[in-house]
Amino acid sequence: MFITNDCLVSYHEAEKIMVIQKVGAVLDRIGLESVRSSPLSVLFILFSVVVIFFASQFPSGDGVGPSFFPIAVSVGIIFFAAIDVLTGSDTELEMSEFDFGPAAVVAAFLVGYVLLMPALGFLVSTMLFMPVVLYYSDIRSKLLVVALSIGFPVALFYIFGRIFLVRLPEGIIPVSRLLPQLPLVVTF
Amino acid sequence: MVVEYISQALVNLADPFVLLLMIGGIFLGILMGSIPGMTATMTIAVLLSFTFTMEPSQGMILLLGIYGGAVYAGSIPAILIRTPGTPSAAATIFDGYPLSQKGEAGRAIRVSTIASFVGGVISVFALMFFSPVIADAALRFRSPEFFALAFFGLTIIASVSGDSLTKGMVSGLLGMLVATVGIDPVTGFHRFTFDIPELLTGVEFIAVMIGLFGIAEGLRKYSQGINSGNDRVDQEISGVFPSLSDLRSIAPVSVGSGVLGSFIGAIPGAGGDIAAFITYNEATRWLKDSIPSFGEGNVRGVAAAESGNNASTGGALIPTLTLGIPGDSVSAILIGALLVHDVNPGPGLYQEEPVLLYTIFVGFLLIYVFILIFGLLGANYWARLINIPKSHIWPVILVLCVIGAIALRGNVFDAWIMLGAGVLGYAMRLRGYPLAPMVLGLILAPIAEENLRRSLVLSGGSPSIFLTSPIALVIILLGLGAIALPAVRSIRA
Numbered sequence: 191m192f193i194t195n196d197c198l199v200s201y202h203e204a205e206k207i208m209v210i211q212k213v214g215a216v217l218d219r220i221g222l223e224s225v226r227s228s229p230l231s232v233l234f235i236l237f238s239v240v241v242i243f244f245a246s247q248f249p250s251g252d253g254v255g256p257s258f259f260p261i262a263v264s265v266g267i268i269f270f271a272a273i274d275v276l277t278g279s280d281t282e283l284e285m286s287e288f289d290f291g292p293a294a295v296v297a298a299f300l301v302g303y304v305l306l307m308p309a310l311g312f313l314v315s316t317m318l319f320m321p322v323v324l325y326y327s328d329i330r331s332k333l334l335v336v337a338l339s340i341g342f343p344v345a346l347f348y349i350f351g352r353i354f355l356v357r358l359p360e361g362i363i364p365v366s367r368l369l370p371q372l373p374l375v376v377t378f
Numbered sequence: 379m380v381v382e383y384i385s386q387a388l389v390n391l392a393d394p395f396v397l398l399l400m401i402g403g404i405f406l407g408i409l410m411g412s413i414p415g416m417t418a419t420m421t422i423a424v425l426l427s428f429t430f431t432m433e434p435s436q437g438m439i440l441l442l443g444i445y446g447g448a449v450y451a452g453s454i455p456a457i458l459i460r461t462p463g464t465p466s467a468a469a470t471i472f473d474g475y476p477l478s479q480k481g482e483a484g485r486a487i488r489v490s491t492i493a494s495f496v497g498g499v500i501s502v503f504a505l506m507f508f509s510p511v512i513a514d515a516a517l518r519f520r521s522p523e524f525f526a527l528a529f530f531g532l533t534i535i536a537s538v539s540g541d542s543l544t545k546g547m548v549s550g551l552l553g554m555l556v557a558t559v560g561i562d563p564v565t566g567f568h569r570f571t572f573d574i575p576e577l578l579t580g581v582e583f584i585a586v587m588i589g590l591f592g593i594a595e596g597l598r599k600y601s602q603g604i605n606s607g608n609d610r611v612d613q614e615i616s617g618v619f620p621s622l623s624d625l626r627s628i629a630p631v632s633v634g635s636g637v638l639g640s641f642i643g644a645i646p647g648a649g650g651d652i653a654a655f656i657t658y659n660e661a662t663r664w665l666k667d668s669i670p671s672f673g674e675g676n677v678r679g680v681a682a683a684e685s686g687n688n689a690s691t692g693g694a695l696i697p698t699l700t701l702g703i704p705g706d707s708v709s710a711i712l713i714g715a716l717l718v719h720d721v722n723p724g725p726g727l728y729q730e731e732p733v734l735l736y737t738i739f740v741g742f743l744l745i746y747v748f749i750l751i752f753g754l755l756g757a758n759y760w761a762r763l764i765n766i767p768k769s770h771i772w773p774v775i776l777v778l779c780v781i782g783a784i785a786l787r788g789n790v791f792d793a794w795i796m797l798g799a800g801v802l803g804y805a806m807r808l809r810g811y812p813l814a815p816m817v818l819g820l821i822l823a824p825i826a827e828e829n830l831r832r833s834l835v836l837s838g839g840s841p842s843i844f845l846t847s848p849i850a851l852v853i854i855l856l857g858l859g860a861i862a863l864p865a866v867r868s869i870r871a
Contacts, residue, residue, distance in 0.1 A: 230809045234548055241555060241570075248567060254834050256562040256569055259827040263554045270547040277544075288808060292604070293597040296776070297801060300593070304780060304793045312784075316777055323776060327604045327769035334770075342774060346781060354431050357788040358781065 231271040238264035238271075292326075299323055311361020313369075316343035344369065380736075387736040390435055391744060399432075399440040400741065404748050407447020408756075411454075412763040413771065414461040415599055418448035419707045420591040424778045426584055426715055427785035434719040435737040439745075441715060442738065445708050446498060446745045449650055449691055450753060453490040453684050455764050458483055458611050466650025466687035469658040473672060473679030480675055484615040484757065489624055489677045490684040491753035493632045497685030498746035500636030501643065501692025505699075506739045508644075509728075513700040516725035521832040522843050526853035528826035531703040533857040535647030535818045543864045545811045553819025554826070556581050563824070564831055576791040583820045584714045585783040585796040590813045591707075592779040593800025596772050598807060604769045611765060615758040628681035631661050639686035643693025647818065649706030650687035657686025692742060699723050699735065702825060707814040710821050 241264045248257035303319040310318070320339035329335055347366055350356045360366055390396060406425070410416040421444050429437030452467030457474035470490065477486035519527075532554070536546030559570045560580030571577040620628075635657035642653040661682035662672045672679045694705025695712075702724035704710035713723050721731055728735065753760075783796035803813055837843035844850050 228809075230805060230811070231548070234552065238555075244570065248569065249565070254831045254839070256565050256567045259823075259830070260555060260558045260569065263551050263558070263823075267548055267551045267555070270544045270551070274542070274544045274548065288598075288601040289603070290601055292600040293804060296597060296600045297797070300776060300780065300797055300800075304790060304797060307780075307784070307793070308790050312781065316781075319777065320773060323773040324769075327773060329769055338770075338773070342777070346777070349428070350781065350785065354428055356427060356430060356785045358784060359788075359790060 228271075228275045231274040234271045235268050235275070238267045295326065296323065299326070307359050307361075309362055311364060311366060312358040313343050313347055313366040314361060316346070379732075383732045383736040384740060386733045387740040390733070390737045391439070391741055396436055396439055396741075399436055400443045400745060401748060403440040403443020404447040404745060404752060407444035407449075408451040408749075408752065408760055409763055410444070411448035411451030411463045412760050413766060413768070414455050414459075414463055414764075415595065415768065416448075416771070416775075417464045417591070417595075418445050418452075418466075419711065420595055420775075421448055422708055422711050423584070423587045423591045424775060424782050426588075426711060427782040429715055430718055430785065434716060434721050434731075435734050435741075437715055437719070438712070438734075438738050439741045441712060442742050443745050443748075445691055445712075446688070446742070446749055449688055450491070450494040450498075450684075450749050451760060452687075453494070453680070454487060454757075454760050457486045457490065457680070458613065458761055459764060464650070466654055466690070467683070468651055469654040469683035469686070470680055472658065472683070473674070473676045474683075476673070476675035477677070477680065478613070481613070482675070483613050483761070484617055485620065485624065486677065486680050487615060487757045487761070488617070488620040488754065489628055489680050491750060491757070492620055492625065493628060493635070493681035493685040494688040494753065495746050495750040496632040497636040497639055497687070497689035498691060498749065499743060500633065500685075501640040501689040502739060502743045502746065503692075504637075504640040504644075504689075505692040505695050505742070509696055509700045509735070512696065513725045513728045516701055519725065519849070520847075521829040521836060522847045522850040523853070525826055525829035525833055526844065526847075526850035526857070527701055527703055528822040528829065530853045530857035530860070531646040531697075531822050532815070532818060532826070534645065534860040536815045537647075537860040537864050542810060543861065545809075546815045547861070549806065549811045549813065550815035550819040553816035554823035555819075556586065556816075557583070557820050557823035558827070563828055574791075576789060581795055582783075582786050582792045583817075584711070584718075584786055585792040586799040586820060587711055587714065587817055588779050588782050589796040589799025589801075590803040590816065592775060592782075593797060594803030594807055594813070596776055596779070597800065597804040599768060599772060604772060605767065611761050613761070615761050618754050624677055628678055631665065631678045632681045632685040634664075635661065635682045635685035636689045639689025640693035642686070643690030643705055644696040646697050646703050646705055647814070648690070649694065649708070649814075650690040653690035653693070654683040654687035657689075658683045688746075695738070695742075699727060699738070700725060704818060704821055707817050710814075710817045713821055 242261050245257040245260040248255060250257065299319065299322055303315055306315040306318065317339055320342060321335050324335045324338060347369065350358055406421065407418065410421040411418065422441050425444065429440055448464055449466055452462055452464030453470045453474065454463060456462040456467040456470040457478050460471055460475045462468045462471060474486045474490065477483065532550045536550045537543055557580065559577055561578055562569050568578065638660060639653040639657050642648050642656055658679060661678060665678060668676050668678055670676050694709045697703045697705050698709040698713060702713065702722070704713055716723050721734065779796060780793050783793045784790055786792050806813060833843050844854060
């Protein structure tokens, strides 16, 4: 029995088909489902590609230049994140216990707080932030809300600004300067 | 020499302000440690900015007080409501909660206090004894060895933290990537600064830590429901001292767990949680025939876990102070606190700041003495702290996160970095990424990069320099092993 050319070709083709099938299977696994099950890993891979693009434009120094380390680290991220996507190890999650709504709302409050800080200063913006978050955290005792919203920022102001001498934003109108100095001279 | 340093340290510690900071730190630590969800790492990250204007030794005493107090107090809710106050108290539940169900919560807390003290003190002695030896050996380290150490630190933490090795590695590498922002130390080139002046000196990594451990945890708590899981404790805890028979039965296991816990704590990346699980497991192996058996309310189980996790605190400081490689996420933040004061943790610290080091050692010892006293006298009050509703505490912590970030440089820009890190950390935690490797990556990246590049300059660009230094080679191989072992194990499974 001898192998004809035809047979050889078909043997190669069979091998090719097998390879294509394998690649297809892998692609299927990386497909939409994996992207959906490991969105962060995919995001990190894309991010690393962008980093490599930027870093590759850095000037080369003597020997290992400034671009080497960021590129090496990014390649590492792509490698490990790709394994994560391929193995789909993202699937076992405790997501059902979580409700993103409240986290998004609190994050939005925080963004507002930091946005207001430069204009209103630390004291006023904290006095605005506290009651909003306290109310959102289901605290209905008016006394508690008022006490925490006024007492806490004022206490922080004295602790940071007067005892530990850490500078905090005063805002356009420095309301905090109206607060009396500490009655006691604290010197250590 | 040592006697001189110790006496100088005692003079530093005799300052009423320092004692006040120490006791205040312990109280804060006990408060936060008693409340589930508030970890030692978070408390230290959030309160770090208070220490900027202090002397380095004063700041360290405050932060170490919080550290010891929180790791100790984590056992209280573990015993009373079956929820660890800090992750390191998870193993305390096994025997602590059954004791509490039998109405013996007080006994469990007293045993836990004694064991925490024993473990903590042993670990501080381990720290005092081993640090000079390691620092001395490390003085001969040059760039290749330091690169190897940084590499090892990253791989081992990725392999021990969390369930997924790949996620741990991604988290650590992301931290390293963030650390490359700013002026390149070798060429002066501006990397990823996008003409933002605040980024020239790099991303303020303490801001990132506050975001990762404060905001991310807060957002997580809000998505679970801010008032969910509020447990009430009504059990009255009376008595102060443990009985003599309890003391006798826990003495050997406390000492053994203290020694073992110190060593585990000293491994970069292995913190109190891992230490406690291992010491508890060893106790069940060695003392098989205990009555009652482990898991059914054996005080020795509580002692093993609590001695183990507190021992990891002093142990974690060994690589932190001698090599500049953090032993866990708390010590990573402590490195940040020292760097703010221009104190560079590493083998040179013994020559540059011996008094600071001995103030830390003696101070940490004193902290454990105070924890013993407060723990025994105040158990009944600490147990009540669990009743504080989370909804009262989180708004306060959110404000402290924002203020803490701004206070770093007096700049609102850092608050944005902090919030960004918080949102990223929240998303990563939901997806099962451990955050501790990221912090390690942030700290280790500059060490790794600088020493890698310096090594290659020394060798004229040839990577063989890492093979010709036997120490570097062994450390790099250990690091590779740390990734390879779990990978092989998971493939087999």
